[in-house]
Amino acid sequence: MRKLRIWLEDRLGTVPIFTFLRKKDVPQHKHSFLYYTGSSILLFLGIQIVTGIMLALYYQPTLKEANASVARIMTEVPLGWIIRSIHSWSSSFMIALVMIHLLGIMLTKAYRSPREATWMSGVFLLVISMLFGFTGYLLPWDDLSLSATKVGTDIPNIIPVVGAWVTKFLRGGEDVTGDTLTRFFIFHVCVLPLMIFLILAVHIFLVQKHGMSIPLEAERKKEKVKALPFWPNFVLRESVAWMVLLGVILTVAVILAPSLGPGADLMAPAPEGIKPEWYFLFLFQTLKIFPAKVFFVTGEALAVLAIFLVVAFLFFLPLIDTRSLEKKGKIITWLTYAFLFYAGAMTVWSLL
Ligand code: HEM
Numbered sequence: 305m306r307k308l309r310i311w312l313e314d315r316l317g318t319v320p321i322f323t324f325l326r327k328k329d330v331p332q333h334k335h336s337f338l339y340y341t342g343s344s345i346l347l348f349l350g351i352q353i354v355t356g357i358m359l360a361l362y363y364q365p366t367l368k369e370a371n372a373s374v375a376r377i378m379t380e381v382p383l384g385w386i387i388r389s390i391h392s393w394s395s396s397f398m399i400a401l402v403m404i405h406l407l408g409i410m411l412t413k414a415y416r417s418p419r420e421a422t423w424m425s426g427v428f429l430l431v432i433s434m435l436f437g438f439t440g441y442l443l444p445w446d447d448l449s450l451s452a453t454k455v456g457t458d459i460p461n462i463i464p465v466v467g468a469w470v471t472k473f474l475r476g477g478e479d480v481t482g483d484t485l486t487r488f489f490i491f492h493v494c495v496l497p498l499m500i501f502l503i504l505a506v507h508i509f510l511v512q513k514h515g516m517s518i519p520l521e522a523e524r525k526k527e528k529v530k531a532l533p534f535w536p537n538f539v540l541r542e543s544v545a546w547m548v549l550l551g552v553i554l555t556v557a558v559i560l561a562p563s564l565g566p567g568a569d570l571m572a573p574a575p576e577g578i579k580p581e582w583y584f585l586f587l588f589q590t591l592k593i594f595p596a597k598v599f600f601v602t603g604e605a606l607a608v609l610a611i612f613l614v615v616a617f618l619f620f621l622p623l624i625d626t627r628s629l630e631k632k633g634k635i636i637t638w639l640t641y642a643f644l645f646y647a648g649a650m651t652v653w654s655l656l
């Protein structure tokens with residue numbers, strides 16, 4: 305074994321990586337639970353890859369077969385129902401954790417220098433994670449998923465100049481059809497995975513390069529923060545978190561397996577109560593509450609503009625709040641709470 309290890313180390317040049325990991329420390333303080341969010345997202349991403357590949361072995365992305373192949377996965381393929389359920393629940397858990405990860409970093413101001421690029425790559429990861437959810441929603445091809453995709457892909461249409469083109473590009477034509485299904489499948493299993501791997505590699509590299517942030521008070525008082533060796537202590541604690549999360553996801557997936565509606569009919573009118581996934585509800589409700597017209601502009605166009613501005617604000621946040629790490633940044637803290645309150649209220653409103 306020793307000879308094999310040395311042979312591999314010589315060929316792969318892994319010695320500096322393991323030396324780095326052995327020396328790496330993780331600060332311990334009252335916010336250190338936030339450090340577990342990033343690795344927990346990785347767990348759910350891993351689950352998505354494994355269960356996604358298993359589903360793709362049986363799923364058929366065609367107008368005729370999509371719904372029937374999902375029905376077969378649920379009723380005929382051994383353990384297919386639980387694999388589908390885990391895939392569906394794990395996507396929700398992953399997006400919830402990405403949001404908690406982002407909000408935690410906003411509150412602790414860990415996006416400030418030198419972690420600006422880490423944050424910006426994170427905003428891309430958030431958008432990609434949500435696009436995974438959006439494209440995956442259509443794949444079972446039932447009446448609700450078809451209608452929700454019609455509504456969702458119609459939104460870019462509101463944007464002047466490029467909007468109509470974006471809608472047509474997403475749909476592969478004027479309307480949502482079998483061509484949209486083919487496109488969404490390719491985005492879901494090919495384009496988005498490639499993008500997430502690429503950006504995640506940059507994100508993780510930057511996290512390693514800059515080390516973990518410490519609380520603002522410690523920065524202010526130039527205090528030395530207690531630290532835990534990454535290997536094996538922190539990894540052991542992370543493994544415990546992973547085991548608990550695995551237990552939770554398995555339990556939820558067994559008890560609450562997702563249903564499947566009847567195959568979508570392109571000619572049928574939209575069913576009652578079209579709703580996107582829970583993480584899009586606050587955006588969906590935002591689009592609804594704008595008045596039909598404000599002066600010469602449609603309310604929907606204003607809502608899309610507002611959402612776009614919030615995403616741009618998020619992306620450029622480290623360039624807007626450029627204060628040094630020891631400053632409190634109360635405005636951003638309040639903005640984070642205000643956003644949380646708004647998103648929560650809009651979600652509940654939409655559900656009601
Ligand atoms: C697929 C999604 C994501 C994955 C897998 C991921 C993964 C990670 C991991 C493993 C860490 C180190 C441990 C930790 O702090 O939790 C980390 C740190 C960080 N992430 Fe993410 N992340 C994702 C999304 C995001 C998003 C959406 C943002 C913000 C827009 C973000 C910004 C950051 C920052 C600034 C750090 C450094 C935190 C510090 O030093 O305290 N990440 N991420």
